[in-house]
Amino acid sequence: MMLPGRIAAFLLLAAVAHGGQPEPPGQVKDGKVVHEAYLFAHMMHGDYGRLYYSVSLDGLHWRSLNQGRRVFEEYRGHADISLGHDGRFYLVGNRNDSAPDINFWVSEDLVTWTRHSDVTPNLKATPGYENALQRIGAPKLFYDRDGSQYILTWHTPHQEGTREDPERYWASQRTLYLTSKDLKTFSDPPRRLFPWDMATIDVIIRKQGDRYFAIIKDERYPTLDWVTGKTIRISSAPGLFGPWTEPSAPVSPNFREAPTLIPSPDGTAWYLYYEQYPGVSYGLSVSADLGGPWYQISGYTFYADWDKYSLPAKVRHGCMLPITRAQYDRLVETFGLGDGKDGSGQSGGSSIK
Numbered sequence: 001m002m003l004p005g006r007i008a009a010f011l012l013l014a015a016v017a018h019g020g021q022p023e024p025p026g027q028v029k030d031g032k033v034v035h036e037a038y039l040f041a042h043m044m045h046g047d048y049g050r051l052y053y054s055v056s057l058d059g060l061h062w063r064s065l066n067q068g069r070r071v072f073e074e075y076r077g078h079a080d081i082s083l084g085h086d087g088r089f090y091l092v093g094n095r096n097d098s099a100p101d102i103n104f105w106v107s108e109d110l111v112t113w114t115r116h117s118d119v120t121p122n123l124k125a126t127p128g129y130e131n132a133l134q135r136i137g138a139p140k141l142f143y144d145r146d147g148s149q150y151i152l153t154w155h156t157p158h159q160e161g162t163r164e165d166p167e168r169y170w171a172s173q174r175t176l177y178l179t180s181k182d183l184k185t186f187s188d189p190p191r192r193l194f195p196w197d198m199a200t201i202d203v204i205i206r207k208q209g210d211r212y213f214a215i216i217k218d219e220r221y222p223t224l225d226w227v228t229g230k231t232i233r234i235s236s237a238p239g240l241f242g243p244w245t246e247p248s249a250p251v252s253p254n255f256r257e258a259p260t261l262i263p264s265p266d267g268t269a270w271y272l273y274y275e276q277y278p279g280v281s282y283g284l285s286v287s288a289d290l291g292g293p294w295y296q297i298s299g300y301t302f303y304a305d306w307d308k309y310s311l312p313a314k315v316r317h318g319c320m321l322p323i324t325r326a327q328y329d330r331l332v333e334t335f336g337l338g339d340g341k342d343g344s345g346q347s348g349g350s351s352i353k
Contacts (some may be wrong), residue, residue: 027058034265037055043078043079044316060091074105084106090118100134104116129156138202150181152177201257214237254276272287
């Protein structure tokens with residue numbers, strides 16, 4: 001049945017209006033490309049703690065590699081990759097949260113990984129944190145070029161959960177760290193990164209200008225007494241070890257975790273992704289400055305006019321990082337672009353042995 005002319009015109013105008021909404025900032029138009037491509041190293045819903053790859057040319061639209069299969073069978077952990085002191089890539093993980101050691105691999109090309117080292121933090125020796133439990137959650141790695149050192153962070157609780165109060169365990173998480181020049185020899189003992197008595201997990205550290213930024217998950221459960229719980233917040237400091245400001249207001253809704261950050265292709269904006277757990281979707285906040293203000297981009301709605309970014313189905317947390325177009329091409333050549341389910345997949349490369 002034909003629609004009345006006014007209704008048809010209204011629907012057409014609505015579609016045009018939606019499609020014409022502003023695009024996210026930071027995309028290259030006529031200017032210089034600063035960041036050519038991106039890698040997302042992540043786990044998958046249903047295969048927690050294993051390593052998968054997705055890639056993007058614009059930092060907004062992502063496609064999986066290797067037909068949605070693992071890319072490195074040896075790896076366990078919450079993937080985090082840092083470009084290191086010698087121009088190689090370093091990958092950090094751990095076998096599980098109760099394992100005492102943190103593990104590192106190294107790669108020249110993001111394709112072939114070899115074991116580099118291990119470290120076993122002496123958790124009980126942490127000053128002011130003598131009741132630390134033997135738990136190491138989500139190790140993260142940042143190489144500070146100005147200080148020529150790595151900082152390795154993770155979260156460790158100091159209280160067991162109970163049947164009546166399982167959240168007590170999560171509310172007792174604190175962020176600890178070690179430093180290293182080469183990821184072979186490490187400082188000792190571990191130390192607390194932040195002075196505040198607040199639960200923090202999934203911390204990543206980045207630098208903008210002469211200031212350091214810690215992007216954290218506020219791990220308290222949200223209540224009327226703690227409305228910022230389970231959100232992504234940001235603290236900053238003049239030095240790698242502080243003094244850190246009080247965390248900002250949330251830059252995400254509640255029940256978000258595992259933040260990961262990339263600069264936009266033209267270098268004028270920051271894209272901050274975070275997972276809505278457990279494995280439901282990804283959100284994206286954007287800012288011209290790590291100190292904010294931040295606003296959220298529309299996506300994961302499965303309506304093309306509204307989705308300004310997209311990720312493969314069932315991706316879970318890991319890390320995103322800028323790569324060169326040559327590195328992108330090597331990854332696509334090795335593994336194949338696409339998940340093999342939507343007609344976009346190629347034959348795919350075999351998993352790394």
